[in-house]
Amino acid sequence: MLAFVLRRLVQSLYVMLAVGVLAFALFRFVGDPVNQMVGQDTSVEDRDRLRQELGLNDPVPLQFLNYLWRAARFDFGISYQFKQPVMQLIAERFPATMELAVVAMILALVIGIPMGVYTGLYRESWVSKAFLATSLVGISLPTFFIGILLIFVFAVQLNVLPSFGRGQVVDLGFWNTGLLTRSGWLAIIMPAITLGLFQMTLIMRLVRAEMLEIMRMDFIKFARARGLKSRVIYFGHALKNTLVPVITITGLQFGSIIAFAIVTETVFQWPGMGLLFLRAVQTVDIPIMAAYLMLIGLMFVIVNMIVDLLYFAVDPRIRVAAKAAH
Amino acid sequence: MQHVEASLPKPARAVARPRSVWSRMAGSDIAFSFFRSKVTVAAAIVTLVYFLGALFAPWIAPNNPYDLTQLTLWNSNLPPMWLQNGEAKFPLGTDDQGRCILSTILYGLRISLGVGFIAVILSAVLGIMLGLLAGYIGGRLDSFIMRVADVQLAFPSILIALFVDGTLRGMFPNAGRESSAFWILVVALTLSFWVQYARTVRGSTIVEKNREYVQAARVIGLPAFTIMLRHVLPNVLGPVLVIATINLALAILTEATLSFLGVGFPPTEPSLGALIQIGSRFLFSGEWWITVFPGVALAGLILAINMLGDWLRDALNPRLR
């Protein structure tokens, strides 16, 4: 177990290093930050000097070493646009994105799993077919379009939900949360639906497929033969066995949720990392982009590791396999 | 899987096997389940209609929306023909540049499906090759490929596309967008899709490689590559096909999302997604047709593809049969 964790840690380091190299290579081409940092009348000499002092004219290997050395210490420098430490900016925005992502994911699980179980068990029922069809509609339109439609209906036409922002935010010192206020909950509804819809469909379909398979397996038949109640069979045996792929997908999709939060946060002006990142791309704020990418990489690595550990907990066969493999 | 093992007494028979696999795939089981499900047949027909529409767009579209000499602002923002001020020339109305919506949907479909198809095929080929190599050869190569896959997974498709776009544009600043956008998207989507294939194929390969028939083939001296292609590959085609269907839908959606972020196709030659993005700006102002028709067209396509994917998943799953 410990050896397994250590191995994953070392592998994660490689992954992070590769992410760093990739990110650095890409920044060389994203545009010239200087034009976004000065006014229109600023002379070419001043722009050149700025470029020089930002280190944009240094030899590339030197720039890279500087970048790596600082990234290793989580020092991404000062944002070109905000003139503030990037880590501080990210730390301020991190809670917003996490709350949105977690609420969206929970929404997807809480709705997706029961719907999946139901449609798996009653394959031919009209309710199942209705669930399947509506869930498909949700993934048939681009996220931004769903978001704008929701705003149009619930903010403009019905005027029941706020169209932007996080509502009243409470600062807990280490974390700022919108989940302690009514306006905060109202504000998160539409962004969370927009972000979670795709995952919900995915999870529902996954659970359905797994249920379909498992219900045909021998141990279920045995369970039935032993006269266990349907509920015990469905939830005690069948659902438990669908959990492994659900955990995997949830883990893998979490990164994708964070990334798609870029779109959702832009549509709803949700003050999270995704919005910060999109603005950074538009204004070539390289320090923010670098930090964001490294953070995404790190989060992915951590989530992946947690997923692996959860496997150990959920599925005894993997424990055996892991032992055998090492 | 059992009959696969059984059907391999001699290498000579094995050479002929791929065809038999295909004929088996198109065989009675699948055909039966296909025609049994009316929804699937309907989805297939709808998909076919879309494909034909895209393929023959230049011949069936009432106008050529990409020909700038045909465009005039005088025709901009016309409503569909059945509404007041609508013109029969533009059955579904026009957008802000005077482009015929129906024609743009057909032409845009061409781009969207083109991107999706090429990306799916490239990523499948890449993913299958790497998956086979990783699974069959194993060892260092395996862990290397899988670590690369991990790095890759850390970056979701829209991030990759944002960066591929920025990089390529930085490298070729004077490239017109309509030519570069296509390949930018193809590269970005390929890069983000191959991992799924590689992981799936690798998993199956590891399972298959320890089976008796593969070991038998090895004993009689078949080259590793032949074994992989002829014996392992056919067994993983099912899941690959399912992933491919889902990815085709995903590719088209991703392309639409990217146009919202300012990447993606240029407004002079909008894809289906770009057209929705253009139209979404006119949602509040009452010119709903610019976004609703392409939106419905896109939803219909994705819906049909996904339904086919669903059916395929169930049909190709031996345990469900």
Added chain:
Amino acid sequence: MLRRLKGIAVAVAVALAGAASLAALSGSPAHAQNTFRMGFQGNLNTLDPYTINETFTLAMLGNVYEGLTARGPNLQIIPGLAERWEIQEGARLWRFHLRRGVKFQGGEDFTADDVIFSAQRIRGDTSDLRVRIPNGAEFIKVDNFTVDVRLPTPNPILIADWDTFYIMSRTWAERNNATQAVSSRATEPGFSTLNANGTGAFRVTAHQPGVRTELTRNPNWWNDANRRHNLDRVIFTPILNDATRVAALLSGEVDWVDPVPVQDMDRVNANATTRVMAGPETRTIYLGFDQRRDQLLAPAEIPPAPAGAAQRRGTNPFKDVRVRRAFYQAIDVNLIVQRVMRGQARASALMIDPNLFPRHAAEFQRLAFDTAAAERLLDEAGYPRVQGFRGGNNRFSVGMDCPNDRYVNDAAICQAVIAMLARVGIHITPIIQPRAQYFGKILAGGGYNTNFYLLGWTPGTNDSHNVLIQLHGCRDDRGTGGVGVANVGGYCNERVRDLTNQILVEADPVKRDGLIRDAFRITVNEDVAYIPLHQQALAWGVNRRVEMAQRPDNVFMLYHVMMR
């Protein structure tokens, strides 16, 4: 069992609808009496008034900080922290008499020392607003409330842009280690980025850049007795996405947004609680040509002249004024204004807003839209239609650079232009990019890497001289020397250069305007240096409870906002 499962699944599925209807019952939360909530497409990135010379940042800070002079609702220059001033020695000496009894928001007294300090700070290496003060100008403290500015050469428009030369407190800056402007290249966060201490009508009470900024009325403002606003609090939120911004206004979540997309104006006006405040803006949108390179850049392609074609002048068609004139006449700007801009723009003959050049602007007319004339001019210049070239009988092909997130409907304008030029046989490859890549490519940093482009310009000084020197001043390949920074196409005419130098030092306004007219006659009528398209309209969306002034330079004065 079946029924129960069905029940669970259905219940979860409708849970969201439940939450929504719950929200419907309770309505939106109440707001404090006079809180003015603003939504703008951009961020307020810094509170330091010398970090970036950019309209929105300076406009926002203009409610917190003040300059020696100010501009009123119609852009007229009015006294600010200086009560009055005298121009002496033929505009070589300016004497400013400062307002007495003014206090900074932190309690410091405002004196001549603060002016001297601010002049020094704004001229520092780290400031982006150094253009505010001419080279060699000397600031002399005469007494605590009098400051002299001595200039090496006469300058009649010294204070043209001093309404955004904000005065900072010397003691505050020294106490907080903020005596240098926080530079764009700062490696340390600066105090003045997140904190402000001006003399203005509002104090910054909370500031989270890119998220939310809160201003509170300054009860100790020197002009509070005559204040024309009744705001207690101002909350500013950036709202990037157009649709969301409009939705926030329509649903009453904000009281002011900028900009309202032109297509949404009718909707905003039709709404019972909102309206659009539209007015001409001083920004001129125009097309420019590469008139410097001998060869056009890829992807441009010029087919060899067919037999019988007129002799060409050189290898860059844009060096030939007939080609520039042909492009001009091929574009129907009125149609663009009418359809793309939906009437929210004014076609322009000049490269400056006519309101900023009232004496002679009416003498200039746009060239008529005339495709036949355009085709004739192109034929004469040696670029006849070539059979089968680029998918049609086109004359030549050239790339066009265009931003898609900078100006009102910028990409749509470019598309319209491309379609119009296609009709006279010019094949154009659009290179439409977000502004980060766009500016990186076409400006000096990218080596002015363009042949044909769309750009917008607002003269920072509200004066024609700025247009002449920055857009028409002869530049070298790198654009060094502070002249012609934005002269992307490299236009150059010695006569214009001489006139520009004379304009700079001419103190007599009538004569000066005459010289400007002479210069524009050359650039506009003779040389067709650019194709001016239009001045786009400002479009603010406001709640009907709000009465406010709208300035043509898109500066919003919170101290002129009344809420009912």
